Amino acid sequence: MKKLVIIPTYNEKENIANIISTVFSLDQDFDILIVDDSSPDGTSEIVKNLQNFYPQRLFLNIRKVKDGLGQAYIHGFKWALNQNYGYIFEMDADFSHNPKDLNKLYEACQNADMAIGSRYSKGVNVVNWPMGRVLLSYFASRYVRAILGIPIHDTTAGFVCFKRKVLEEIGLDNIKLKGYGFQIEMKFRAFRKGFKIVEVPIVFTNRELGESKMNGGIIHEAVFGVLNLKWKSLLGKL
Numbered sequence: 001m002k003k004l005v006i007i008p009t010y011n012e013k014e015n016i017a018n019i020i021s022t023v024f025s026l027d028q029d030f031d032i033l034i035v036d037d038s039s040p041d042g043t044s045e046i047v048k049n050l051q052n053f054y055p056q057r058l059f060l061n062i063r064k065v066k067d068g069l070g071q072a073y074i075h076g077f078k079w080a081l082n083q084n085y086g087y088i089f090e091m092d093a094d095f096s097h098n099p100k101d102l103n104k105l106y107e108a109c110q111n112a113d114m115a116i117g118s119r120y121s122k123g124v125n126v127v128n129w130p131m132g133r134v135l136l137s138y139f140a141s142r143y144v145r146a147i148l149g150i151p152i153h154d155t156t157a158g159f160v161c162f163k164r165k166v167l168e169e170i171g172l173d174n175i176k177l178k179g180y181g182f183q184i185e186m187k188f189r190a191f192r193k194g195f196k197i198v199e200v201p202i203v204f205t206n207r208e209l210g211e212s213k214m215n216g217g218i219i220h221e222a223v224f225g226v227l228n229l230k231w232k233s234l235l236g237k238l
Contacts, residue, residue: 001086001164004031005102006076008069011041012093020050020058022099028106030089033059035076037066068178069158070185077167088167090160097159101202105161108200113166114190116152117159118199128206144184147226148233150191153199156180166195174238181225188229192238 005023009016023030036044047060063075073090080088087109091097101117108115119125120141126134137156144155170189177185190197232238
């Protein structure tokens, strides 16, 4: 079955060529879809040039509206389903996720419906993050586990492999959260549907090039979005 890695981008010109070439150097035949939110730094132009070298494996969708990571991924998920991919991956463009770990996620998904590249399933495996950021991320996952009752250590992880049936059945049009909240909502909906979810230990490395997209609004949405998810699930309106 075909495998697609979805990489959302906004101002990633420093990283995009290297991340694409690294994924294509792996022994598995991963295709790549770049979902670019009209980056003003020329990210999409770099991808267009690279398509000349990978015409059957590298795809580019440019969105006119920048309305959050979640909507960028949902756009990519729908494209992947329409193109008949069997395994669909989420991955950042900035090398915080090691592309070599794509192989581990794919292997794990042979015996599961969803495989998560987890920073916290075996201790705390984060490199070059400020301590405040590590604590925020770690305790955010603890908070989500407590509120939603999902047995996942890294609930905000953005390095994931889905079998296509997960994306077909969880209701992509109903997902409203955008940043970390989006990652939480995807996992919660998959859990509620009874899909088998496994965590694969990875080492997460803070980006060296480009700027982080984290902001206070993303954190606020995640905190209160989790409470809203719990409320909707109790009312049967998820």
